[in-house]
Amino acid sequence: MPLQVSDYTWQQTKTAVVISVPLRGVSIRDADVFCTENYLKVNFPPFLFEVFLYAPIDDENSKAKIGNDTIIFTLYKKEVAMWETLSVADVDKKMMQSIREKSILQAQERAKEAAEAKAATRREDQKYALNVMMQIEEEERKKIEDMKENERMKATKELEAWRECQRRAEEQKRIQREKKSCEQEKQIEGERRKLNHKSHTRISASRNLATKGRLSENIFSEKLKENSIPAPRSVGNIKINFTPRVFPTALRESQVADEEEWLHKQAEARRALNTDIPEFSDLKEEEKNPEWLKDKGNKLFATENYLAAINAYNLAIRLNNKIPLLYLNRAACHLKLKNLHKAIEDSSKAYRIMKLHLRLTLPMKLYKMMLRRFGI
Incomplete structure (x- = not known):
């Protein structure tokens, strides 16, 4: 009480x-x-x-x-x-109880109104903050677009300037070629005039000596013919470019399969050396085995721990990226996680590895037959 x-x-x-x-x-x-x-x-x-x-x-x-x-x-x-x-x-108990109840109801209504006003204020503040963020993002987007436009205009101006320089250089080269050709033509014309002048001089001399006899006249005419031969053309250099050779030997003698197998072995050897990289130094011996990691990923996939399975397959692929089953298993994990793009990418990698393996291991006739039969 x-x-x-x-x-x-x-x-x-x-x-x-x-x-x-x-x-x-x-x-x-x-x-x-x-x-x-x-x-x-x-x-x-x-x-x-x-x-x-x-x-x-x-x-x-x-x-x-x-x-x-x-x-x-x-x-x-x-x-x-x-x-x-x-x-x-003169307040009786009934009136007192009525006043108490009325006061409590008024307090509850005021508290409710205050809560609603507070919630409305909070919503207005959130709306204002959202509008401010949208304005900031819009300004940032506009700023980025302006920067891109400025960069594009700058790159366009630089490209136009470069083209103008190239055009001027080509124009100068053309003018130089024309000047050089004009000079050569003038030189040839001068030599031709000199030869014509000599020939005229010798012809006049031969006329004065025509009385010396037929034999001397024939000898003189033969020398005149020899001297009337034009001078040789000017010397120049011609630049020849050859296309690069794709194979170390001629295509008919190249052994593409042997070369690709050698490259594959070199990649495997480098990958084996990569196990000594510091990021793999803290792994156990069995954790450096791709097959062990594949089995570990399969167990994690069976327990529906798809993210851990993906990590196991990633490490196995880094150790050996020529096992198509690793890509297929990782694609299955991505499919479970609804990562459709990654699932398609891993499936395509596995397909390319299997196709290359068949090309290297099977005879060409059998390989083409499988291409026609299975459409791979």
């Missing part, structure tokens, strides 16, 4: 009421204060203080100060007036 506190004191003005309630050992943590327009209650076990106010108050602006074994209430009146008493006189 709570102890009703009755030794309280109160004072009033036209706008406020000050109530002092002594409670020994009272603290903010243990005291339960409830206040509405017409009802005030303090529950501090085993003490209980309640009062049914004479007139309504502004409970939102009213204050309570707890400390020094006392609670001091400062209640602000809604209407400016002096109260005759602090509490309502």
